[in-house]
Amino acid sequence: MSSPDTIVLIHGFWVTPRSWEHWIAHYEKRGYRVLAPAYPGFEVEVESLNADTTPIEKVTVAQIVDTLVTLVQGLDRPPILIGHSAGGVFVQLLLDRGLGAAGVAINSAPTEGVAVLPLTQIKSAFPVLKNPANRHRAVGLTFEQWHYAFTNTFPEEESKALYERYAVPASGSIFWDSALATLRPGHQSTYVNYHNDDRAPLLFVSGEKDHLMPPKVQQSNAKHYKSHTVTEVKKYPGMPHLLPAAPGWEAIADQALDWAVSHAR
Secondary structure (H helix, E strand, C coil): CCCCCEEEEECCCCCCHHHHHHHHHHHHHCCCEEECCCCCCCCCCHHHHHHCCHHHHHCCHHHHHHHHHHHHHCCCCCCEEEEECHHHHHHHHHHHCCCCCEEEEECCCCCCCCCCCCHHHHHHHHHHHCCHHHHHCEECCCHHHHHHHCCCCCCHHHHHHHHHHHCCCEEHHHHHHHHHHHHCCCCCCCCCCCCCCCCCCEEEEEECCCCCCCHHHHHHHHHHCCCCCCEEEEEECCCCCCHHHCCCHHHHHHHHHHHHHHHCC
16 A cells, blocks of 8 residues: 555644644655644634634534544545644544544543543643533633643743634533543443554654643553554653644654554555
8 A cells, every 4th residue: 555645633622723833844844745624613713713712612523523534535545644632532533433544642632431530631621621601612721721731841931922823712512521421321422442453553642741631641542442453652751732832843743753654554
């Protein structure tokens, strides 16, 4: 089979595809076609989305997955899938559907059944989970909340610049549904078949200093996989949740891509 020629970068909550801006240029220099799709309704700039959060309030996991499935199925060859935070969940959902040549989940949110809940994660998620009424809202983070959850390893001035450039509210509905998925009967929207032997290889990239999705979450998520396909975890010291913008991201981007190419099915 031909080697993948396309990389699909999937963003997480509280940011948009803009958060991949440096990775897009980096991978294009290596000769790849790079696609960074937005969630449905998120195709506008950060400033517009902050001014009108209606698309964030309306979007669903099913809509996001359908958009990504259509995109990937329309490509000539299976691409490499790389997702950050909630984007890591969507990478896992796509792999479970037989899509993609290999997947990389960076500081991934947990899929259904991953029940570890480190204290830093509770504190990071509290702005959304403190109020059940947030299930019907787009919930933004204050700069202090953003700094703790996303950019805790950055100097304050750099953290503010990233907040102003990347931050948007997140869907309270999706966040609450994900948090409650393990408690509800039957399979929920973030369910994957951990015994799927047909899934493409998957690498979890974990930032040691990630408050929002700490290394324990990545380790637990990976251990849930019982299939015979490749599942690995690599932890990077000193890295925060917003790893794609942290100093040293270039080396991690290269290592993630090299791993995916070498394991592509």
